[in-house]
Amino acid sequence: MTDRSQDSGPTTPTAGGPFTAERSAEIVAASLAGTTDDRLRRILTSLVRHAHAFVKDVGLTSDEWAAGIRFLTETGQKCDATRQEFILLSDVLGVSMLVETLDNPAEGRLTESTVEGPFHLVDSPPRALGDSLDEAAQGGEPCLVTGQVTDEGGTPVAGARVDVWQADATGHYDVQRPGEVPDRNLRGLFTADADGRFWFRTVVPSSYPVPVDGPVGRLLDATGRHPHRAAHLHVQVSAPGVRTLTTHLFVEGTPYLDSDVVFGVKESLVRTFARVDDPAVAAEHGLPSPYRHADFPVTVRREATGD
Ligand code: BEZ
């Protein structure tokens, strides 16, 4: 037997004692004692504790654990530059929403956050205020979105960056239809004016199914769940000295608001897309008449910049 007592390299502490089912989490936790990063040690220790409790709770068999590992392997294998099956898994299990909600408490007047989702994969093209996101013009109801970015005290955030992206009338993002729609269609990066105001043209978002041709689709199927997201426009607002807000604008009166597959709907984010039937006003905005209008005031949190 090799004597390793003189080795100076990392060791696995055995202070937890021999492995037993009863003390399994405690024993593995003891092996983490050498983790110098306190936060990492805390996270790993808790993960081990909960994972072991889960195995005991359901009495997990070896075959079931192997099936779980196969599922996670396929989840990884499904990922590529435009497909993020792990984010999707986290989303449909509600983990993304829980992390998002705990990490961004919507105190006071702050606009609530929601999931970023797996389609914010490419940079949005910078567009001028008033431009249209819809270069493909392949259907959908014309619409105007307006808003103003302010802080908790009501002060406008001049020059805030407003990044928006949405699915098209067929329920797909540009990255899911390469060659069929212009690159970066239905995405835009706007710079709010001196009063924090922004406005742009687009089409009314439609509800759509999340991708179901992978392991997450099989999971939804096995659990009898539908795959649909409630109709929404993604909005991410950032500015120097402001905490970045990632959120959605949901369309009032559309399906799945009460059963969104990723649990992303918050009531405060549901807005009326009012019908405007005034040809003169429509012409002013470069829109056909009638069109729909949604207003989305956004309140963000100022953060200490540290200087
Ligand atoms: C999305 O809204 O883009 C999305 C969010 C979660 C899962 C799939 C899609």
Ligand code: FE
């Ligand atoms: Fe989306």
